[in-house]
Amino acid sequence: MEEKGFLGKEARGKRAPIGKVFLWGILTALAVLVLYPVFFLVSGSFMGKDELRDYLGAVVLGSQGYADFPLLPVYPTLCHYIEIFLDSPEFFVMFWNSVKITFGVLAGQLVVGTMAAWGFAKYEFPWKKGFFLVYMILMLLPFQVLMLSDYLVLDRLALTDHLLGIILPGIFSTFPVFIIYRFFREIPDSLIESARLDGAREWQLFWYLAMPIGSSGIIAAMVLEFLEYWSLIEQPLTFLKEKRLFPLSIFLPDITSANQSGMAFAASVVTFLPALLVFLGGQDYLEQGIMAGAVKE
Amino acid sequence: MMHGTEGHFRIIDGKKKSRNYKTFKDGKKKPKDHGARKNGKKKPRNYGALKDGKKKPKSHGARKRWKGFLWILPSFLGVLVFYLLPYADVVRRSFLGAVDNRFVGLKNYQEIFQNTAFLLAVENTVKFTAACMPVLILMALVCAVALYQSKYGGIIKSAFLMPMALPAVSVALAWRLLFHSQGLVNYWLENLGITGKDWMNTPSAFWILVISYIWKNLGYDIMLWMAGLAGISENIYEAARVDGAGEWKCFWHITLPSLKPSLYTITVLSFLNSFKVFREAYLVAGDYPYESIYMMQHLFNNWFRNFSFDKMAAAAVAESVILLGLILLLQKAWDSGVE
Numbered sequence: 200m201e202e203k204g205f206l207g208k209e210a211r212g213k214r215a216p217i218g219k220v221f222l223w224g225i226l227t228a229l230a231v232l233v234l235y236p237v238f239f240l241v242s243g244s245f246m247g248k249d250e251l252r253d254y255l256g257a258v259v260l261g262s263q264g265y266a267d268f269p270l271l272p273v274y275p276t277l278c279h280y281i282e283i284f285l286d287s288p289e290f291f292v293m294f295w296n297s298v299k300i301t302f303g304v305l306a307g308q309l310v311v312g313t314m315a316a317w318g319f320a321k322y323e324f325p326w327k328k329g330f331f332l333v334y335m336i337l338m339l340l341p342f343q344v345l346m347l348s349d350y351l352v353l354d355r356l357a358l359t360d361h362l363l364g365i366i367l368p369g370i371f372s373t374f375p376v377f378i379i380y381r382f383f384r385e386i387p388d389s390l391i392e393s394a395r396l397d398g399a400r401e402w403q404l405f406w407y408l409a410m411p412i413g414s415s416g417i418i419a420a421m422v423l424e425f426l427e428y429w430s431l432i433e434q435p436l437t438f439l440k441e442k443r444l445f446p447l448s449i450f451l452p453d454i455t456s457a458n459q460s461g462m463a464f465a466a467s468v469v470t471f472l473p474a475l476l477v478f479l480g481g482q483d484y485l486e487q488g489i490m491a492g493a494v495k496e
Numbered sequence: 497m498m499h500g501t502e503g504h505f506r507i508i509d510g511k512k513k514s515r516n517y518k519t520f521k522d523g524k525k526k527p528k529d530h531g532a533r534k535n536g537k538k539k540p541r542n543y544g545a546l547k548d549g550k551k552k553p554k555s556h557g558a559r560k561r562w563k564g565f566l567w568i569l570p571s572f573l574g575v576l577v578f579y580l581l582p583y584a585d586v587v588r589r590s591f592l593g594a595v596d597n598r599f600v601g602l603k604n605y606q607e608i609f610q611n612t613a614f615l616l617a618v619e620n621t622v623k624f625t626a627a628c629m630p631v632l633i634l635m636a637l638v639c640a641v642a643l644y645q646s647k648y649g650g651i652i653k654s655a656f657l658m659p660m661a662l663p664a665v666s667v668a669l670a671w672r673l674l675f676h677s678q679g680l681v682n683y684w685l686e687n688l689g690i691t692g693k694d695w696m697n698t699p700s701a702f703w704i705l706v707i708s709y710i711w712k713n714l715g716y717d718i719m720l721w722m723a724g725l726a727g728i729s730e731n732i733y734e735a736a737r738v739d740g741a742g743e744w745k746c747f748w749h750i751t752l753p754s755l756k757p758s759l760y761t762i763t764v765l766s767f768l769n770s771f772k773v774f775r776e777a778y779l780v781a782g783d784y785p786y787e788s789i790y791m792m793q794h795l796f797n798n799w800f801r802n803f804s805f806d807k808m809a810a811a812a813v814a815e816s817v818i819l820l821g822l823i824l825l826l827q828k829a830w831d832s833g834v835e
Binding site (some may be wrong): 222223226227229230231233234236237239240255265266267268310311312314315317318319321322323324325327330333334336337339340341342343344345346347348349350351352367368370371373376405426429430432433436437447448449450451452463464467468470471474475477478482485486489490491492493 | 561
């Protein structure tokens with residue numbers, strides 16, 4: 200049998216297979232390609248106005264020829280960041296709106312979703328399976344299907360054009376319930392039973408057993424939901440009319456002038472930064488969270 | 497195959513166990529049962545015990561039976577108010593006329609299925625799914641198998657996951673500069689001696705969207721496959737290797753069949769994530785993009801702006817029914833594949 204070296208670990212100690220080197224070469228190239236847009240944005244945000252005009256003139260100004268872009272800025276500068284933070288109050292407003300939406304939703308989910316997940320994981324009640332199925336279906340439906348119903352209820356509650364109109368439906372999103380549920384299921388029943396025998400009340404079980412043991416699941420759900428709500432597009436686009444309520448995630452700066460394009464780069468990077476921090480800090484949890492959804496019951 | 501059967505047995509086992517548990521709870525009756533068996537009444541007795549188990553809480557009052565539901569209650573009230581009730585209203589509206597709210601039967605449904613924009617969006621969605629799902633799922637599988645348990649896999653895995661964190665607005669800026677008719681991609685192509693094109697305003701826009709989707713979801717799908725790989729026990733490989741199976745044979749006869757259950761979830765999740773490419777499509781090309789990337793969400797947005805709630809309602813109901821059908825169908829196909 201020819202050794203193709205497909206199972207990383209197993210190939211150890213055998214002759215260095217060409218197939219494996221080839222595969223890793225492709226993987227590395229692919230990874231670099233995947234990261235290029237990120238690199239591109241960061242690099243662009245440090246370029247001065249003149250530099251950007253030179254490189255991107257063809258796209259942003261409509262001059263002849265093609266855009267060209269070096270890997271690193273020749274004359275790095277922080278001027279676009281300074282401009283964003285000091286000279287554009289509307290950027291701050293948008294940033295703040297994003298923070299309000301994201302943390303409002305996460306805080307709500309933390310309370311409501313965790314409790315529901317605990318109920319589904321460790322309690323019996325009539326029609327439990329039916330309820331869970333409803334939650335699962337709601338999790339799987341894309342926004343467009345729920346768009347009109349969302350609008351109808353927000354209209355009734357007079358919450359259109361209000362940040363709460365984005366936050367409240369987000370709090371009751373069923374996705375985190377599902378993720379946290381998977382982690383709570385792992386807690387052994389015997390542990391809960393023995394705690395009950397020791398006289399623990401039900402809320403104590405939740406507070407002292409479920410929360411600490413299931414914490415990685417809760418964090419995983421929060422990381423996933425942070426990334427989702429930080430770059431939320433459809434809901435604010437549909438339900439918010441007033442510009443002062445817009446979050447960063449739907450702020451698309453004008454790039455048709457060289458002055459603006461630098462700002463656009465810096466704005467993209469600033470929008471990306473919180474998500475990047477959460478990603479880097481919570482990558483393990485993120486991976487666990489994704490994997491929790493992978494295995495079928 | 498073999499492993500699949502094992503999994504199935506495990507599921508059945510689980511069910512049996514929980515049922516046994518219920519009868520066992522009524523343990524007080526066990527000695528009685530014993531006596532009954534001597535009287536040759538074993539079957540109905542046992543049955544009675546099971547039934548008793550179900551009836552028992554009722555005697556303690558419905559309150560105790562629903563006690564566990566209290567944990568769900570806050571969440572469920574929200575779900576009811578923000579999702580279920582308004583959805584019921586949407587179903588009702590899908591049978592009403594737009595102006596006078598009079599019952600019009602299936603007219604709205606007939607209308608959307610004759611609507612060219614709707615048909616275009618459906619066609620694009622189907623094409624899009626057919627084009628990118630197999631590529632994404634296969635690519636992710638190859639990457640997952642290669643990266644799984646390897647020493648340097650972690651860094652590359654992080655690189656593949658990174659696009660998940662990049663907000664669509666940032667992506668859109670990069671895309672607009674890369675795929676502009678005078679943009680960077682064309683510049684690179686020019687250097688290679690190939691004439692580029694206006695990527696976003698020709699049929700190639702479709703392929704740009706396919707690439708963005710794969711770019712964004714590759715890391716996610718790799719993780720899903722890895723979850724499947726983590727579920728395969730090392731012992732099977734050991735045994736196979738003792739029997740002289742090569743790596744390729746191991747992959748083909750152990751890894752792939754064991755990953756079959758993961759395929760269902762990965763397909764469903766990738767399919768549902770595919771609806772999110774609207775974000776990039778919208779941010780790069782606006783409300784009316786090139787027609788090959790006119791997706792369902794564009795159509796819904798445009799209807800929403802024109803207050804065509806009747807069409808929106810009918811389309812939402814139709815789409816949810818189709819999605820639900822697809823999910824259940826896939827699940828069924830998966831379940832039968834296990835046996």
